[in-house]
Amino acid sequence: MTENARLCFHCGEPVPSTCNLSIEAEGQMQPVCCSGCEAVANLILQSGQSRYYQFRTENAPKPAEENVGIEESWQRFDERHSLWGTPLKDGRFELLLQVEGIRCAACAWLIRSQLEARSGIDQVQVDVATGFVRINWQPDKLRLSKIAAILAGVGYRPHLPLAGAESMGRQEERRNALKRLSVAGLGMMQVMMYAVALYAGDAMGISEASERFLQWVSLIVTAPVLLYSGRVFYTSAWRSLSNRRVGMDVPVALAISIAFIMSCINFFTGNGHVYFDSVVMFIFFLSLGRYAELIIRHRNLQTGLALARLLPEWAELIKGGKTEQVPATDLRIADLVRVRAGQTFPADGLVTSGLTEVNEALLTGESRPVVKQPGDKVIAGSINQSQTVEVKVSKDPDDSTVSVMGRMLLKSQTHRSRYARLSERYAGWFVAVVLSIAGLTALWWLLHDTSMLFPATLAVLVISCPCALSLATPAAIASSSRALLEQGVLLTKSAALEALSGVDTIVFDKTGTLTSGSPSVVNTVMNPDRDKYDEEAAFYIATQLELDSSHPVANAFNSTEAKRETVSAVVNHDNGVEGRVDDIHYRLGNADFTGVKVTELTGNLGRVWLADEFGWIARFDLDDGLRDAAAETMSALRARGMELIILSGDYDNAVASVAERTGITNWHAGQSPKMKMEFIESLQEQGKTVLMVGDGINDAPVLSMANVSMTVSGASELANSTADFIMTGNSLKHLEYVFKTSDDTHTVIRQNLLWALVYNLLAVPFAAAGMIVPWMAALGMSLSSLLVVLNSGRLARRKPVQTPHLHSGEVTQ
Amino acid sequence: MSMLYVLIPLAIMLLALAVWALLWAIKTGQFDDLESHGWSVVLDDDQKPPPMDEENTENTEK
Numbered sequence: 015m016t017e018n019a020r021l022c023f024h025c026g027e028p029v030p031s032t033c034n035l036s037i038e039a040e041g042q043m044q045p046v047c048c049s050g051c052e053a054v055a056n057l058i059l060q061s062g063q064s065r066y067y068q069f070r071t072e073n074a075p076k077p078a079e080e081n082v083g084i085e086e087s088w089q090r091f092d093e094r095h096s097l098w099g100t101p102l103k104d105g106r107f108e109l110l111l112q113v114e115g116i117r118c119a120a121c122a123w124l125i126r127s128q129l130e131a132r133s134g135i136d137q138v139q140v141d142v143a144t145g146f147v148r149i150n151w152q153p154d155k156l157r158l159s160k161i162a163a164i165l166a167g168v169g170y171r172p173h174l175p176l177a178g179a180e181s182m183g184r185q186e187e188r189r190n191a192l193k194r195l196s197v198a199g200l201g202m203m204q205v206m207m208y209a210v211a212l213y214a215g216d217a218m219g220i221s222e223a224s225e226r227f228l229q230w231v232s233l234i235v236t237a238p239v240l241l242y243s244g245r246v247f248y249t250s251a252w253r254s255l256s257n258r259r260v261g262m263d264v265p266v267a268l269a270i271s272i273a274f275i276m277s278c279i280n281f282f283t284g285n286g287h288v289y290f291d292s293v294v295m296f297i298f299f300l301s302l303g304r305y306a307e308l309i310i311r312h313r314n315l316q317t318g319l320a321l322a323r324l325l326p327e328w329a330e331l332i333k334g335g336k337t338e339q340v341p342a343t344d345l346r347i348a349d350l351v352r353v354r355a356g357q358t359f360p361a362d363g364l365v366t367s368g369l370t371e372v373n374e375a376l377l378t379g380e381s382r383p384v385v386k387q388p389g390d391k392v393i394a395g396s397i398n399q400s401q402t403v404e405v406k407v408s409k410d411p412d413d414s415t416v417s418v419m420g421r422m423l424l425k426s427q428t429h430r431s432r433y434a435r436l437s438e439r440y441a442g443w444f445v446a447v448v449l450s451i452a453g454l455t456a457l458w459w460l461l462h463d464t465s466m467l468f469p470a471t472l473a474v475l476v477i478s479c480p481c482a483l484s485l486a487t488p489a490a491i492a493s494s495s496r497a498l499l500e501q502g503v504l505l506t507k508s509a510a511l512e513a514l515s516g517v518d519t520i521v522f523d524k525t526g527t528l529t530s531g532s533p534s535v536v537n538t539v540m541n542p543d544r545d546k547y548d549e550e551a552a553f554y555i556a557t558q559l560e561l562d563s564s565h566p567v568a569n570a571f572n573s574t575e576a577k578r579e580t581v582s583a584v585v586n587h588d589n590g591v592e593g594r595v596d597d598i599h600y601r602l603g604n605a606d607f608t609g610v611k612v613t614e615l616t617g618n619l620g621r622v623w624l625a626d627e628f629g630w631i632a633r634f635d636l637d638d639g640l641r642d643a644a645a646e647t648m649s650a651l652r653a654r655g656m657e658l659i660i661l662s663g664d665y666d667n668a669v670a671s672v673a674e675r676t677g678i679t680n681w682h683a684g685q686s687p688k689m690k691m692e693f694i695e696s697l698q699e700q701g702k703t704v705l706m707v708g709d710g711i712n713d714a715p716v717l718s719m720a721n722v723s724m725t726v727s728g729a730s731e732l733a734n735s736t737a738d739f740i741m742t743g744n745s746l747k748h749l750e751y752v753f754k755t756s757d758d759t760h761t762v763i764r765q766n767l768l769w770a771l772v773y774n775l776l777a778v779p780f781a782a783a784g785m786i787v788p789w790m791a792a793l794g795m796s797l798s799s800l801l802v803v804l805n806s807g808r809l810a811r812r813k814p815v816q817t818p819h820l821h822s823g824e825v826t827q
Numbered sequence: 828m829s830m831l832y833v834l835i836p837l838a839i840m841l842l843a844l845a846v847w848a849l850l851w852a853i854k855t856g857q858f859d860d861l862e863s864h865g866w867s868v869v870l871d872d873d874q875k876p877p878p879m880d881e882e883n884t885e886n887t888e889k
Contacts, residue, residue: 141859185859189854189856189859192853193853196846196850196853197850200842200849204839227832228835231839234839235842
């Protein structure tokens with residue numbers, strides 16, 4: 015294991031054993047895993063920013079191959095003024111870019127220091143939570159494509175935010191919430207100060223004039239806080255009421271209105287107590303909770319914008335021998351489009367001329383380019399990497415694979431919201447109970463002692479605030495998601511962690527999920543007539559031949575022992591490789607290439623033959639290699655009582671082989687996305703709670719159909735955008751950790767809810783009996799919420815699992 | 828105690844000022860990124876990235 019534990023200095027991924035690249039950092043040679051990482055790391059080190067590596071808390075994103083041609087592809091935006099961002103008064107522009115791969119504060123610092131040093135860029139703001147970069151710049155000094163190139167140069171891929179208006183709206187939402195919070199906070203400090211004086215006055219005596227004055231100023235400060243910070247509770251309560259539901263905000267709105275109005279009446283009639291302090295305190299604590307919730311929600315939205323940026327905005331249409339730029343949505347069937355190297359295909363179509371390599375990573379999660387020649391199908395959203403090609407559009411933009419996927423996605427997401435609505439109903443019940451208790455209290459005091467009517471009712475409403483109840487779950491989940499993140503698992507939808515503890519069935523996709531997506535040799539068959547060679551020798555020859563090959567199959571023949579000196583005259587062909595090893599001419603490739611007569615059909619299992627002039631020597635059966643720890647994790651999960659199922663689009667043989675190696679008995683091959691969806695639906699109808707683990711774009715609708723979903727590292731971006739959990743490490747080991755975390759979270763949530771219940775059962779009778787004054791109620795409410803938060807904090811301090819070579823903290827050493 | 832009638836209105840005026848300043852700061856985005864600026868103290872060197880070649884040629888053209 016130790017030689018496999020070499021991790022890339024830049025991105026932290028394991029370095030392939032065939033790779034000998036390294037860079038010099040702080041006097042030491044450090045390994046890097048690819049030339050992309052090498053280039054980025056060199057740029058960072060040479061520009062004197064090596065401290066990035068010391069202070070970062072997350073590994074850097076592995077620079078994508080498509081980052082290389084980014085300057086060229088962005089040049090077409092250079093002259094489009096509408097894309098330069100919002101014009102400012104002094105001729106500068108404010109550009110908003112959505113940037114992939116921003117993971118921690120050190121990323122933000124790196125981007126800022128790279129950009130701000132350029133002339134033409136005045137100010138850069140990086141929002142780590144949402145991945146947006148806001149740039150104040152002067153288009154006459156610096157080109158837009160240059161900015162993109164600088165960002166790509168340090169490994170962060172920029173996108174024009176197509177959903178710009180929406181993301182601007184989110185920033186606006188966050189700023190407004192912060193404004194409301196700070197107004198409430200400042201207001202609370204003042205009113206509490208006056209309240210202390212008033213309560214002291216109650217106890218020790220105060221002049222009438224001073225008391226009136228202090229009540230006056232309390233009113234003056236409370237009113238704007240109520241109108242500004244409290245407005246949001248009224249709008250939300252009104253919205254839920256007009257939908258004929260009793261939301262959490264109804265008692266809140268009721269409590270602050272009653273408290274404020276009654277305080278005003280008492281103040282102006284000159285008898286009775288005022289409760290302005292309770293009003294502002296209540297508003298402040300609620301705003302604080304809402305703000306924390308908003309931050310978590312926005313963080314989770316970051317990954318949800320993938321679909322919009324898959325497609326280019328415009329296409330190069332060939333018409334009557336001339337080309338013109340048209341919006342990509344105007345393309346129709348049979349239109350001829352030219353797609354240059356580095357561009358994204360604007361529509362589904364067939365290649366009519368040209369030969370190129372296409373990266374379909376966004377769709378399949380497979381980052382190796384696929385060769386396309388005339389007659390081959392290309393899919394909108396994939397990237398043309400090497401040559402200009404002409405494509406005949408075969409589907410209207412609305413019917414393209416990506417759009418259809420998008421619609422399926424939407425459908426399955428609405429399907430799932432059925433479950434989400436369930437918890438809302440419980441909250442509604444709780445609120446209804448609180449309201450009726452408050453009503454009964456009011457009725458009782460109305461009949462017995464009207465002077466207690468108002469304070470007792472108010473105390474009931476405030477003390478039974480659903481705060482502890484509504485904090486119980488989010489606080490626990492926030493702590494757990496932090497703990498998970500440290501283990502390389504990103505939680506994107508918070509409700510999923512709770513749902514996970516109910517999971518009894520796990521469905522895996524095969525390719526790229528259980529397997530690593532790169533082939534390995536699972537079986538070697540020797541030719542009995544050629545006893546001069548043994549398995550080891552045959553494998554050694556194969557590794558020599560594949561030493562410099564970039565063909566996917568070469569990954570199966572990785573060896574550190576291969577020596578360059580003994581191999582010569584290697585020629586790569588489409589279906590094999592030939593060359594001389596120790597002065598004997600060998601061929602390694604498929605049956606045709608090596609001249610082997612195939613007598614049996616083998617299904618999808620890849621087979622490669624090694625042959626010399628006299629016939630074949632050995633046959634290597636290839637299959638996808640399993641991911642790290644796949645088999646152990648599967649048996650651990652089975653020990654937890656999980657039912658494990660493989661659903662794969664692959665052929666029987668390939669799936670059976672993986673199923674056998676992982677010990678999963680329940681597998682289904684040849685499944686289309688639609689069949690997978692139906693399968694999961696039927697499981698759910700049987701009352702099962704399903705976790706789906708997948709990676710490709712085909713899995714996206716299936717992922718969102720399942721109760722809980724998870725993607726593995728290297729998954730397509732669209733799949734990630736629908737997943738509840740995203741695993742960033744290569745190993746499947748963390749799957750079990752996620753389940754453990756989910757169990758612990760569930761325990762803590764139950765403790766929290768129990769506490770909230772006990773607290774309410776204890777406090778409400780006292781409040782209804784008039785023994786608790788409203789300010790005590792507000793304090794009790796806050797303390798009970800605090801307890802819930804502290805209890806949840808324990809989750810973040812749990813001991814992580816032992817992961818000797820994947821823990822992010824060790825990578826930088 | 829009559830001093831209260833001067834001091835408290837004064838405090839409220841200061842409060843209004845503080846609220847205005849805070850709202851202005853939020854509106855201009857000073858609270859959008861609370862994490863990375865804290866790092867600039869630890870990280871910022873006097874070293875700047877080397878000027879890029881293209882940039883030099885651009886500058887000399889102007």
